[in-house]
Amino acid sequence: MKRERLDKVLANMGFGTRKEVKQLVKKKLVVIDGVVATDPGMHVIPEEQEITVDGEPIHFKRWLYIMLNKPPGVVSATEDNLHETVVDLLPYEWAIKVFPVGRLDIDTEGLLILTNDGQLSHNLLSPKKKVDKEYFARIKGRVTDRHVEEFARGVELEDFTTLPAKLEILSSGEISEIRVTIMEGKFHQVKRMFASFDLEVIYLQRVRMGPIHLDENLEPGEYRELTEEEMELLQGYTQKESPASS
Ligand code: URA
Numbered sequence: 001m002k003r004e005r006l007d008k009v010l011a012n013m014g015f016g017t018r019k020e021v022k023q024l025v026k027k028k029l030v031v032i033d034g035v036v037a038t039d040p041g042m043h044v045i046p047e048e049q050e051i052t053v054d055g056e057p058i059h060f061k062r063w064l065y066i067m068l069n070k071p072p073g074v075v076s077a078t079e080d081n082l083h084e085t086v087v088d089l090l091p092y093e094w095a096i097k098v099f100p101v102g103r104l105d106i107d108t109e110g111l112l113i114l115t116n117d118g119q120l121s122h123n124l125l126s127p128k129k130k131v132d133k134e135y136f137a138r139i140k141g142r143v144t145d146r147h148v149e150e151f152a153r154g155v156e157l158e159d160f161t162t163l164p165a166k167l168e169i170l171s172s173g174e175i176s177e178i179r180v181t182i183m184e185g186k187f188h189q190v191k192r193m194f195a196s197f198d199l200e201v202i203y204l205q206r207v208r209m210g211p212i213h214l215d216e217n218l219e220p221g222e223y224r225e226l227t228e229e230e231m232e233l234l235q236g237y238t239q240k241e242s243p244a245s246s
Helices: 006-012 018-026 118-125 145-153 189-195 228-238
Strands: 030-032 051-053 065-070 109-115 133-140 166-171 175-182 200-209 223-225
Touching: 006 018, 006 030, 006 051, 065 228, 109 118, 118 228, 133 189, 145 166, 175 189, 175 200, 189 200
Parallel strands: 109 200
Antiparallel strands: 030 051, 065 109, 065 223, 133 175, 133 200, 166 175
16 A cells, blocks of 8 residues: 555645645644644555544545536536536546546537546557447437448548447437447547438437446436446456556
């Protein structure tokens, strides 16, 4: 287990800036294993030691894995000059730590995983891993079996040809409803795949990424931590060493 400076641990958990955390220590509000801390620079093992601030035990978690039902209108980034970001939706102590695993367009809704685990993020996004992503979409125009066949062959876009994609028609008409599963995650990929057949995506929602399904109980803008079962599924799926396994 890693030893870390007390002020760093508390600042990372949202107890304030390092300077503010020093004040907490000065006021004798921080207690380590029953002993009042006197040095904000002292080293602690936050997973093993009992740390209380103003009498409340802190719940230290080194690794965070969050499922967000991304609403439209927010950008998949940690900072943006113009728009609200996905991390702005989270509590401060999580927001300062995590980043989104990949991007959804500003108008796309649905499953977004956020974490501070760079290795897991890399594994999920690596083209080599071919993590499949499933979307529900409403399409302006009639989606037919021809499109299903074309998608299954792989769709030629300006810059690359997609891997075979699974297209399932839920309803077909002036507005069609579909599910599509793609193996890559290129910029605007689903929209561009339909656009190449003169079809417009008017609503897009990601419902699955690899083994992780969007929790139907989460309203847009709501989030929760991944469960242990979901973490195990992810571990097995990406089959790579990651802090998520420890
Ligand atoms: N494909 C798109 O076109 N947009 C997204 O946000 C995700 C996949």
